[in-house]
Amino acid sequence: MNTYGVLLVDDEEEVIQVIMRKINWEGLGFSVIGYANNGMKALEMVEEFQPDVVMTDIKMPYMDGMELSNRIKTEFPATKILIFTGFDEFEYAKEAVHLEVEEYILKPVNSIELTNVLTQLKIKLDQEISEKRNVETLQKCYLESLPLLQANFYSTLVEGRIQEMEIPKYLADYQISFPGPFFCCLVIHTSSSQVPKDMNPLLLSTSVYNQATERLGEKWQAKCFSYLGNTILIAQLKSENQVSELTDECDRFCRYAHRIIGAVVTVGIGQVCGDILELSRSYSGARKAVSYRVIYGASRAINIKEIAPQEMSRSDTASDTELSNLFKTIRLNPAEDIVQAVRKYLDQISFPSKSLQQHHIDIMELVSALYRFTANNDIATEDFSGDMRKLYSSLLDLGPDALQKWLIDISLSFREKLISARSRSTKTFVSRAMEYVRSNYSDEALSLDNICEVLGVSNSYFSTIFKKETGSSFIGYLTDYRMDRASRLLIETNEKSYIIARNVGYTDPNYFSYVFKRRFGVSPSKYRTEHTESEK
Missing domain, CATH: 1.10.10.60 (Homeodomain-like)
Structure with missing residues (x-):
């Protein structure tokens, strides 16, 4: 049986104590997570604990119950609100129908009346969750997902395989509108290893897709489609600065998905662009942001601009897949994984039939890629502060074992410098905030x-x-x-x-x-x- 959290709000503590004693909360399927004696404290607790139900008085200091209800409905629309009030406030409360309050209960609170209200509210909450988890509904949503032609267009767009001259025809033929004027790609990753009992991973992903479309799609005029096992949203922004608001809303969505349907969701947010032809770069950034969940944790939104600003504007990806994997491993993985990635890369380029000329080209590409990596990530190292031709020549003289040792050592040093840089960045970031508080x-x-x-x-x-x-x-x-x-x-x-x-x-x-x-x-x-x- 589902148990729902309740927050009680009243400036008279004895009223709260009476309510807590009178009701068999557990038997009705509820648990009181706490209580607050004013609206401002209640709002803080709602943000921290996200209760399913808030029971509040109207007259309270600092923030009354009507303002509290309005704030909750705006910021946490899924939360149900019960208002208990004195007789002289009852008509005033009833007029506030736009708040979509579940029930108005007249003081003094009658345990029988409140029990009936909570019983009906439990049924309603169960039905809402049942609709979200219903397997048949999920299967139907999956079969009735976005039309194939539109989904194919979106996936081709984020892959960067559409020419500019083709865009108007596609938009007209597929009845797609992209008013913008700014765009941002979101990659919503649902963990397939952390799945609720008796839930099929594919159906869980479909549920996340459905909820993302409902909670994020309309506000951000987002184009939603499934691609490579993830839900992809192309959000449209009125200004570049809106990306901070978008990040916060995605973060709330991750917590909502975990609480309601038990899904562990990470949202990667790419860079903002002013042309849909640049969405491939935004998509690449969003995928990279999702991979940072191993550092920052899952069930949250990760904005690539906030965690890797230097990596956004320039590409450090070498043509060789294994070299690209090595750089990714340097950023995200422990030392032992870096050693394996180096060996795998060198195995890839060290095959018996390779000519001496090809070996020289490989070393040249390696040096160039490493140099770009240091430049893009602001890494200072003696190996790349001098004459690149000398470094290139010295590497050509190294045997396979010596070259492997050099590349492992330099890769591990890059990892340490990145960790140090991230630490300095966050400390500087916090110091700026604290200095701003001292001044303002x-x-x-x-x-x-x-x-x-x-x-x-x-x-x-x-x-x-x-x-x-x-x-x-x-x-x-x-x-x-x-x-x-x-x-x-x-x-x-x-x-x-x-x-x-x-x-x-x-x-x-x-x-x-x-x-x-x-x-x-x-x-x-x-x-x-x-x-x-x-x-x-």
């Missing part, structure tokens, strides 16, 4: 969206890196910094609390006092009294 903490508009816009990255990527480096969320760090500044101002100045609140970025002095007390355990006025008296 008094700005009431400072938020996660704001800092990501300044840094030019998506919320999901920034949040992951910031928490990994600091052990705290960005909002938690910002709040702590503001509270530390406020505590100093309370001790070192005679300014009133509401002025100090404004100076550290809070327009609502009541909310400032609430956050301050949550941090220090006492109100601002009592904090000042305790610390100024202790200094006398």
Whole structure:
């Protein structure tokens, strides 16, 4: 039996305790994941835990239940909302039909009425999940996927096998519209090794395709098709800057797919382009981004621009497949895999019938490819800082074993330098964010969206890196910094609390006092009294 998470929201804790005691939550198929005493705290918990149901009062401090419901419906549309309210608020609540609230329950809460409401809501939630998991529905969706001609056109387009002069005819014949003006390719990879019990991997991929079309397709005017075992979306953007918003939405989709249908999904996001003929480059970037899940983890969106900006604009792919595989292994795999990749590459180019001239050409191509790799990835190494002709000549004198040892050593050194560069990049990235907080903490508009816009990255990527480096969320760090500044101002100045609140970025002095007390355990006025008296 499916169990659904419930978040209770009311500024009267005794009301919440009564509700928790009166209802047989487990017997009804629900579990209370927590409770909040104001709308702002509730919104934080919704974002963190993504409950299936939110039960909220209307009148609360800092953010009332109607505003909370509106925010939840906008940002988490799958979440069901129950509103319990006093008699004098009932008609006001009923008027808010546009919020699509499941039910309005009059206080004091009647356990029989609430049990009936939850019973019906459980049936509705079960039906929704059943529709998503129903095998017959999935088979039908698979058979009725996008028309073959359109899918063939899209796949040919991302492969870069369509000439510019052919585009107008294809678009007209297949009734395809590409208004743009910017485009971005998404590769949605569904793990075939992590599949829910009794679910066919092919049908699971079809379910992901169906959900991606529904949740991402319409907003981004995306062209959706299956290709090489993945779901591919060609998203259309109004501006290049929209790619950060797209990344965040894809990240939410990955978590949604895992929670609802049990699929482990990674979304790779390629670079933005201004011409559909450039989509092959965007598709290549998106595929590369998906491969980075071994570093950044699955069940998330990975934007190639955020993780490998140097690799985007230039190609480091050699003509030889094994050499290309070696470079990929250097970026992503452990040292032992690099040794194997070197040996495999050298085996590929070292065959008995090869002429001396061909050997010289192979070494020349190797040196050129390695040089491009160092340039594209900003790798400084002594081997490639001098005369390339001398390096080329010295490699020609090496025997097979010596050449293998040299290539293994240089490949391993590249790996170490890339790891070091990634570490420096993320630390610099976090340092810039912390410096921005120190300079702008008094700005009431400072938020996660704001800092990501300044840094030019998506919320999901920034949040992951910031928490990994600091052990705290960005909002938690910002709040702590503001509270530390406020505590100093309370001790070192005679300014009133509401002025100090404004100076550290809070327009609502009541909310400032609430956050301050949550941090220090006492109100601002009592904090000042305790610390100024202790200094006398």
